[in-house]
Amino acid sequence: MTRTDPAYGLIANGVIAIDGNMISWVGPASEMPERFSNWHRLSLGGRLVTPALIDCHTHLVFGGNRAMEFEMRLNGASYEEVARAGGGIVSTVSATRAASLDDLVLGALPRLDALIAEGVTVVEIKSGYGLDREVELNMLRAARRLSELRPVSVKTTFLGAHAVPAEFKGRGDDYINDICIPALRAAHAEELVDAVDGFCENIAFTPAQIERVFQVAEELGLPVKLHAEQLSHQGGTALAAKYGALSVDHVEYATEDDARAMATAGSVAVILPGAFYTIRETQAPPIEHFRMHGVPMALATDCNPGSSPLTSLLLTMNMACTLFRMTPAEALAGITRNAADALGLTDRGQIATGMCADLAVWDVQTPAELAYRIGFNPLFTRIYEGKQ
Ligand code: DI6
Numbered sequence: 001m002t003r004t005d006p007a008y009g010l011i012a013n014g015v016i017a018i019d020g021n022m023i024s025w026v027g028p029a030s031e032m033p034e035r036f037s038n039w040h041r042l043s044l045g046g047r048l049v050t051p052a053l054i055d056c057h058t059h060l061v062f063g064g065n066r067a068m069e070f071e072m073r074l075n076g077a078s079y080e081e082v083a084r085a086g087g088g089i090v091s092t093v094s095a096t097r098a099a100s101l102d103d104l105v106l107g108a109l110p111r112l113d114a115l116i117a118e119g120v121t122v123v124e125i126k127s128g129y130g131l132d133r134e135v136e137l138n139m140l141r142a143a144r145r146l147s148e149l150r151p152v153s154v155k156t157t158f159l160g161a162h163a164v165p166a167e168f169k170g171r172g173d174d175y176i177n178d179i180c181i182p183a184l185r186a187a188h189a190e191e192l193v194d195a196v197d198g199f200c201e202n203i204a205f206t207p208a209q210i211e212r213v214f215q216v217a218e219e220l221g222l223p224v225k226l227h228a229e230q231l232s233h234q235g236g237t238a239l240a241a242k243y244g245a246l247s248v249d250h251v252e253y254a255t256e257d258d259a260r261a262m263a264t265a266g267s268v269a270v271i272l273p274g275a276f277y278t279i280r281e282t283q284a285p286p287i288e289h290f291r292m293h294g295v296p297m298a299l300a301t302d303c304n305p306g307s308s309p310l311t312s313l314l315l316t317m318n319m320a321c322t323l324f325r326m327t328p329a330e331a332l333a334g335i336t337r338n339a340a341d342a343l344g345l346t347d348r349g350q351i352a353t354g355m356c357a358d359l360a361v362w363d364v365q366t367p368a369e370l371a372y373r374i375g376f377n378p379l380f381t382r383i384y385e386g387k388q
Pocket residue numbers: 088089092162199227230275304305306307
């Protein structure tokens with residue numbers, strides 16, 4: 001870069017000193033301390049270096065896919081016909097229940113590889129398509145396994161309160177008591193859970209039902225986050241804020257009061273333009289309220305087979321800018337610094353002394369190009385924990 005831009009904190013002719021997996025120093029070459037002068041040097045040819053990307057909200061592990069119902073709908077099938085043909089979230093639950101641990105891992109790998117190819121080093125992965133104890137655990141085991149197969153960090157989130165399975169139809173309370181909470185305890189005992197999430201919506205769970213899950217999370221010392229106000233305003237944001245949620249996600253129907261509550265609680269707003277786009281939602285999240293009240297905004301793919309079959313954070317940036325008028329600088333912070341916050345990670349998402357050396361190097365002239373292009377990947381190289 002040839003100039004310093006306050007919106008990005010760019011450093012022209014910069015040097016990043018990496019010792020092991022950690023950043024020991026960053027600054028302009030002209031100010032580099034003498035002690036680094038005999039270190040091994042890698043020239044990046046004037047390319048742009050950013051923190052590596054973080055996808056802080058995904059449902060990357062699932063069985064099957066929903067291309068058939070996508071096509072059925074576009075050929076004029078009604079919701080009922082799609083449901084009768086076994087479509088919708090229940091089809092993913094059936095396919096996930098039918099999958100072995102290996103099937104789940106192998107199915108998720110190409111999606112994970114697509115993210116990694118764009119410079120991602122941290123991915124959050126949720127359960128929520130098992131909706132029974134053993135399959136919820138299997139999804140989380142698959143998520144953990146992925147981090148052993150690829151140079152990537154995986155943060156796991158228990159989302160047992162994602163949908164009421166067919167066998168509990170009309171008995172959401174029983175599902176929470178008999179399946180969701182025992183599954184959460186079992187998953188925690190197996191050290192499979194980094195955070196606890198829920199889907200607070202009229203088609204899923206009420207704030208009161210989610211609160212019972214959050215109480216158990218609190219008892220277990222696990223942080224919470226919530227899918228809230230995605231399709232309607234249910235009051236999930238206020239509940240999440242009350243429990244000091246790391247993040248509140250989707251938030252299309254959040255109000256200014258919700259934004260205030262999030263600011264007070266320190267919760268990140270996770271904006272998911274892929275789902276907004278796929279379901280052709282028209283209510284945009286209240287970006288201006290988040291800005292005004294200082295709520296940090298993250299962006300994520302929400303990769304899932306139903307409402308967001310998306311595996312590109314660069315396209316997610318473009319969508320956030322075009323659909324929600326976020327700035328390219330906000331979009332970049334949304335997939336780096338604020339995404340780290342949404343996961344409670346204090347050592348990722350920034351290029352600074354003491355941070356983990358997770359970096360992305362790009363063949364672009366300006367950072368805005370990352371958000372501006374559609375369907376183009378200018379990644380030059382990715383550095384994960386100090387290793388190229
Ligand atoms: N919000 C969504 O948009 C997805 N889950 C959620 O909590 C939908 C998931 C699916 O249709 O498979």
